[in-house]
Amino acid sequence: MKMLVKGNEAIAEAAIRAGCDCFFGYPITPQTELLQYMAKKLLRSNKVFVQAESEVGAINMAYGASSCGKRVMTSSSGPGISLKQEGISYLAGAELPCVIVNVMRGGPGLGNINVAQSDYFQAVKGGGHGDYKVITLAPNSVQEAVHLTYLAFDLADKYRNPTMILLDGMLGQMMEAVEFEDISYKEYNKDFAVTGDRNKEKRITNSLYIIPEELENHNIKLNKKYEIIKENEVLFEEYQINDAEIIFVAFGTCARIVKSAVKKLRLNGIKVGLFRPITLWPFPEKQLEEYSLNDKVKMFIDVEFNMGQMLEDVKIAIGKRKNIYFIGRTGGMIPSVDDIVEKVGELVEKGVENIV
Amino acid sequence: MRILFSKPKALSSISTHYCPGCGHGIIHRIIAEVIDELPQDQKIIGVAPVGCSVFIYDYFNFDFVAAAHGRAPAVATGVKRSIRDALVFSYQGDGDIAAIGTSEIIHAAARGESFTAIFVNNGVYAMTGGQMAPTSIPGQITVSSPYGRDPKIQGYHIKLCEMLEPLDGVAFIARTSIHNIKNIEMTKKIIRKAFDIQINELGFSIIEILSNCPTNWGMTPIKSMKRIEEEVIKYYPLGIFKDKGGDIK
Numbered sequence: 090m091k092m093l094v095k096g097n098e099a100i101a102e103a104a105i106r107a108g109c110d111c112f113f114g115y116p117i118t119p120q121t122e123l124l125q126y127m128a129k130k131l132l133r134s135n136k137v138f139v140q141a142e143s144e145v146g147a148i149n150m151a152y153g154a155s156s157c158g159k160r161v162m163t164s165s166s167g168p169g170i171s172l173k174q175e176g177i178s179y180l181a182g183a184e185l186p187c188v189i190v191n192v193m194r195g196g197p198g199l200g201n202i203n204v205a206q207s208d209y210f211q212a213v214k215g216g217g218h219g220d221y222k223v224i225t226l227a228p229n230s231v232q233e234a235v236h237l238t239y240l241a242f243d244l245a246d247k248y249r250n251p252t253m254i255l256l257d258g259m260l261g262q263m264m265e266a267v268e269f270e271d272i273s274y275k276e277y278n279k280d281f282a283v284t285g286d287r288n289k290e291k292r293i294t295n296s297l298y299i300i301p302e303e304l305e306n307h308n309i310k311l312n313k314k315y316e317i318i319k320e321n322e323v324l325f326e327e328y329q330i331n332d333a334e335i336i337f338v339a340f341g342t343c344a345r346i347v348k349s350a351v352k353k354l355r356l357n358g359i360k361v362g363l364f365r366p367i368t369l370w371p372f373p374e375k376q377l378e379e380y381s382l383n384d385k386v387k388m389f390i391d392v393e394f395n396m397g398q399m400l401e402d403v404k405i406a407i408g409k410r411k412n413i414y415f416i417g418r419t420g421g422m423i424p425s426v427d428d429i430v431e432k433v434g435e436l437v438e439k440g441v442e443n444i445v
Numbered sequence: 446m447r448i449l450f451s452k453p454k455a456l457s458s459i460s461t462h463y464c465p466g467c468g469h470g471i472i473h474r475i476i477a478e479v480i481d482e483l484p485q486d487q488k489i490i491g492v493a494p495v496g497c498s499v500f501i502y503d504y505f506n507f508d509f510v511a512a513a514h515g516r517a518p519a520v521a522t523g524v525k526r527s528i529r530d531a532l533v534f535s536y537q538g539d540g541d542i543a544a545i546g547t548s549e550i551i552h553a554a555a556r557g558e559s560f561t562a563i564f565v566n567n568g569v570y571a572m573t574g575g576q577m578a579p580t581s582i583p584g585q586i587t588v589s590s591p592y593g594r595d596p597k598i599q600g601y602h603i604k605l606c607e608m609l610e611p612l613d614g615v616a617f618i619a620r621t622s623i624h625n626i627k628n629i630e631m632t633k634k635i636i637r638k639a640f641d642i643q644i645n646e647l648g649f650s651i652i653e654i655l656s657n658c659p660t661n662w663g664m665t666p667i668k669s670m671k672r673i674e675e676e677v678i679k680y681y682p683l684g685i686f687k688d689k690g691g692d693i694k
């Protein structure tokens with residue numbers, strides 16, 4: 090049965106269905122409905138809900154609960170995620186699963202509470218101290234947010250790694266019809282978790298490796314894990330891409346605007362397509378690289394609600410093989426379908442690479 | 446053969462990295478003795494700090510979760526809420542609990558989290574080389590207060606027990622010392638009491654233990670114990686500030 094649900098609430102409901110035992114949060118716009126939904130549902134069950142004193146408090150509570158083998162979630166928006174970075178680094182170091190939701194807003198600093206994709210760097214390039222990676226999932230609809238929430242808990246447990254759901258405020262606030270299927274989630278063996286049982290072997294969750302050789306080995310081990318994730322967990326969507334001469338790259342809500350632009354441009358006979366990374370880390374680098382090797386493809390246009398953050402990864406994948414253009418709006422401003430169509434028209438007119 | 450003195454079962458056989466004469470060793474032993482008195486099926490989880498006692502998880506024979514600097518009360522909150530029947534205690538120094546982690550300790554106390562905080566106050570950031578701590582007393586010379594802590598410039602020392610006492614979530618709060626046998630024995634009784642408060646789910650419990658740091662104080666262990674008795678206690682009076690435990694032993 091389909092229900093009309095706000096993005097933030099849909100993620101909360103999906104988390105509960107995915108077996109989330111504990112939620113630790115702190116209010117911040119535009120994610121607050123997620124916290125409120127969790128309060129309403131978890132406080133009347135035997136699960137844990139704590140409104141923490143700060144985002145720092147919340148992520149460390151999550152660290153504590155994850156150390157006990159619980160399925161844990163915390164959520165925030167950019168400024169709060171900045172505060173959580175310390176804890177995320179410790180979670181990654183101690184190899185503890187945790188699902189973190191970032192409903193992005195505009196930055197830097199206090200920025201504003203409007204639609205933005207300004208935390209791409211923060212999510213995929215670390216953000217906290219040390220060599221580590223956070224699995225980053227970017228839904229573009231409320232329904233996909235539900236699926237990716239299920240997936241986030243699974244990946245977090247499977248790889249014992251913090252996993253982030255990264256969406257913009259528009260998706261967080263938007264209501265769409267969604268289906269919550271009854272999922273049966275996989276229970277992972279959590280033999281790392283502390284139990285307090287003194288009749289069993291002692292367990293410690295920790296990210297301290299004081300001996301250089303040991304820390305290096307730990308980093309090498311983490312890196313091997315990241316390589317396995319890169320190999321196996323890349324997700325992306327392709328739209329009208331088979332015969333495309335111009336390929337748009339966009340993620341999240343932004344990709345929906347781009348999809349409309351693709352439809353409009355196709356009506357004008359321009360062969361455009363869309364490549365939408367769903368996992369931002371691991372980034373679908375190989376897949377994009379393949380398109381860059383395709384003679385039919387004349388150029389790439391990266392579209393984002395920021396000044397060009399994913400653009401860096403697109404450039405790494407494509408190299409100098411093709412021209413890459415960028416369309417971006419920030420601060421709560423978003424490019425319209427017509428803006429994009431117009432820009433492509435200009436590029437075509439200029440005769441860039443003899444398109445069409 | 447009659448054994449008169451032995452290592453508590455809760456302590457591991459690993460030798461500690463603490464300096465000779467350091468109070469951490471005494472406090473670890475007291476905690477271990479109290480734990481030995483509890484039933485063997487009592488679950489126990491420690492939350493380790495950052496500071497000189499960062500390796501505390503190696504020195505005990507039970508589960509530990511190692512927290513970031515100052516965050517032990519938040520981590521302990523997550524642990525205790527996940528495993529309600531475990532006895533959970535955090536172990537933190539003064540920089541950890543009374544500077545970088547002030548927010549975490551105040552709110553854990555206010556929420557009445559059912560764990561026990563063991564706060565070792567030796568008045569310096571010891572592991573980083575003896576800088577002024579939030580608890581350094583007026584006039585105290587440290588490497589970052591080389592002319593002595595001047596309250597007009599560096600402000601006053603933090604009295605955590607006095608700060609937390611009014612909070613309704615706090616069920617038990619006391620300040621003890623380990624500068625002599627009598628006070629070591631008292632500290633043991635107080636830790637036992639705090640653990641009993643927790644086992645009876647009466648609320649948050651915290652013990653501030655005045656300890657020494659002979660290395661960074663630049664004193665012999667004996668002189669450092671004298672300093673606690675003669676100087677430190679003047680600023681940090683000992684006693685039980687609040688006890689909702691009533692009759693429980």
Ligand code: SF4
Pocket residue numbers: 462463464466467468469497567571572657658659660661
């Ligand atoms: S530096 Fe001070 S507190 Fe740290 S172990 Fe040595 S004596 Fe103890």
